[in-house]
Amino acid sequence: MTLEVQCPTCKKTVTWDSEHPFKPFCSERCKLIDLGDWADEKHAIPAEPEIPDDLGYDEGDFFKED
Numbered sequence: 499m500t501l502e503v504q505c506p507t508c509k510k511t512v513t514w515d516s517e518h519p520f521k522p523f524c525s526e527r528c529k530l531i532d533l534g535d536w537a538d539e540k541h542a543i544p545a546e547p548e549i550p551d552d553l554g555y556d557e558g559d560f561f562k563e564d
Contacts, residue, residue: 500513500514500515501513501514502514503521503522504522505522505523505524505525505528506522506523506528506532507523507524507528507529507531507532508524508528510524510528512524
């Protein structure tokens with residue numbers, strides 16, 4: 499049984515085997531487009547903020563010069 503997936507970038511069908519070295523992408527071009535999207539922060543993994551908002555931290559006061 500052969501597994502086929504869609505390229506995340508262009509939606510072209512890709513066979514998941516050793517003949518397709520850029521899987522799940524159909525080509526190096528599509529792989530690099532996706533990498534560029536991550537670098538431009540078009541994609542993100544959801545996460546909780548590192549600093550809770552309830553600490554009373556006010557960014558405006560932090561950068562205020564005395």
